[in-house]
Amino acid sequence: MISDRDTIFALSSGRPPAAIAVVRISGPGARMALEQMLGRVPQPRRASLARLRDPVSGEIVDEGLALWFPAPNSETGEDMAELHVHGGRAVIAAVLAALAKLAGLRPAEAGEFTRRAFENGRMDLTAVEGLADLVAAETEAQRRQAYRHLRGLLGERAESWRQRLIEALALVEAGIDFSDEEDVPKDMMARSLELIRPLAGEISKAGAGQGERLREGLRVAIAGPPNAGKSTLFNRLARREAAIVSPFPGTTRDVLELHLDLGGYPVTMLDTAGIRETTDPVEREGVRRASERAADADLVLWVVDATQVQSQDRPTHGGIPSVTWLVVNKIDLLSDGERRRIESKFAKTENVNLISSATGVGVDELVNSVAAFADGFFTPEPALVTRERQRAHLKETVIALRDAQRAGEEGREEIMAEQLRLAARALGKLLGRVDVEDVLDVIFRDFCIGK
Numbered sequence: 001m002i003s004d005r006d007t008i009f010a011l012s013s014g015r016p017p018a019a020i021a022v023v024r025i026s027g028p029g030a031r032m033a034l035e036q037m038l039g040r041v042p043q044p045r046r047a048s049l050a051r052l053r054d055p056v057s058g059e060i061v062d063e064g065l066a067l068w069f070p071a072p073n074s075e076t077g078e079d080m081a082e083l084h085v086h087g088g089r090a091v092i093a094a095v096l097a098a099l100a101k102l103a104g105l106r107p108a109e110a111g112e113f114t115r116r117a118f119e120n121g122r123m124d125l126t127a128v129e130g131l132a133d134l135v136a137a138e139t140e141a142q143r144r145q146a147y148r149h150l151r152g153l154l155g156e157r158a159e160s161w162r163q164r165l166i167e168a169l170a171l172v173e174a175g176i177d178f179s180d181e182e183d184v185p186k187d188m189m190a191r192s193l194e195l196i197r198p199l200a201g202e203i204s205k206a207g208a209g210q211g212e213r214l215r216e217g218l219r220v221a222i223a224g225p226p227n228a229g230k231s232t233l234f235n236r237l238a239r240r241e242a243a244i245v246s247p248f249p250g251t252t253r254d255v256l257e258l259h260l261d262l263g264g265y266p267v268t269m270l271d272t273a274g275i276r277e278t279t280d281p282v283e284r285e286g287v288r289r290a291s292e293r294a295a296d297a298d299l300v301l302w303v304v305d306a307t308q309v310q311s312q313d314r315p316t317h318g319g320i321p322s323v324t325w326l327v328v329n330k331i332d333l334l335s336d337g338e339r340r341r342i343e344s345k346f347a348k349t350e351n352v353n354l355i356s357s358a359t360g361v362g363v364d365e366l367v368n369s370v371a372a373f374a375d376g377f378f379t380p381e382p383a384l385v386t387r388e389r390q391r392a393h394l395k396e397t398v399i400a401l402r403d404a405q406r407a408g409e410e411g412r413e414e415i416m417a418e419q420l421r422l423a424a425r426a427l428g429k430l431l432g433r434v435d436v437e438d439v440l441d442v443i444f445r446d447f448c449i450g451k
């Protein structure tokens, strides 16, 4: 632990005014700060009622709770103190100003508390990423995933892989040391190979999954022929006039995005231009974008006009891997007979939705179906990997491991040892143990001050 560093403080709770504000202090001067402002240090980890005084004027600033967390059993691993004061702007300003008067204390930078926790070995980098995601989580599924990372879902697995790799490496190195003896090296290599054989498969399996997608959300594109009512549906989902609606075909040109929380899952809805042949260059660009985004989506809602359903009941965005559902819109324009005819026409087809974007009939059912789709899309298995950075290091590990295995099978123990070292190093990078200075700034930059 580093003891000659600054002591930092910050407001860690949300935007004032609020009932309570939490100010945190971390570093070697935290004890002195309590002595100066309270006249005493509370019992460790016990909330105690205290009057807070300005250290220079002696004036009482506020009355609140104070907590003392001596190192190393604190979040940052340093001496820490928490002051719970009244959450008014002037109170907070006065408390922060009082702290700034103390020698060695300064306001914290964004993410600095967490960075200290990481540097003092209280969290590995995957847990730091989990914490960042937890603070940013907007839906229940995101919260659950982030919390698992914070609690070591990936970090603990990676650490155990790293231990196994180091064990395998030790065996190979021992084999090299004993290379004069007849059977020892062969035996060591065989044992080492046995250790690493299942690892590559295990790690690459962990690298697959929907974790990053859960951070980004499910992409649903509303597409179809012009004038079918796509933008009207989009606006109904947005509960506002987000897109321009008009009786003229070819109204929407750009792709519009809307972020929804459906059953705890983040969903990005896209409104796109009506797809048709056209000579207008701007509309043609819109059609190109629409086809591209539909192709890229996880689910396409192909909207058609109920009064023209015969000619248009097939998606025409061609050669696309995404799942497409037919949405028959404007059913308010149909007579009961016509409606029954359409219902029976699609009775055997899965995922056909009869709706009216104008009146809202059938829209709730459609939304529920999309939520159910999202639920199935995001695997029920907790996602181990949630970031490209994590996936890249796992991939690096697997490549090195496979090379190590090949070298081992060919009896080239020096190369095997080198590849095992590379694999262990890649896992070390994942955990933030080696070579991470450059990624640290990127990761901590996303944090707020006081975290």
Ligand SMILES: Nc1nc2c(ncn2[C@@H]2O[C@H](COP(=O)(O)OP(=O)(O)OP(=O)(O)O)[C@@H](O)[C@H]2O)c(=O)[nH]1
Pocket (backbone or CB within 6 Å): 225, 226, 227, 228, 229, 230, 231, 232, 233, 244, 245, 246, 247, 248, 249, 250, 251, 252, 253, 272, 273, 274, 275, 329, 330, 331, 332, 333, 355, 356, 357, 358, 359
């Ligand atoms: N009666 C009725 N009219 C609708 C319904 N949905 C949309 N409309 C009308 O159909 C016309 C076209 O609607 P839009 O939402 O602009 O259609 P769009 O598919 O986005 O059209 P483009 O952007 O040109 O591709 C407008 O006049 C809407 O008011 C509906 O459910 N019932």
Ligand SMILES: [Mg+2]
Pocket (backbone or CB within 6 Å): 230, 231, 232, 243, 244, 245, 251, 252, 272, 273, 274
């Ligand atoms: Mg439109």
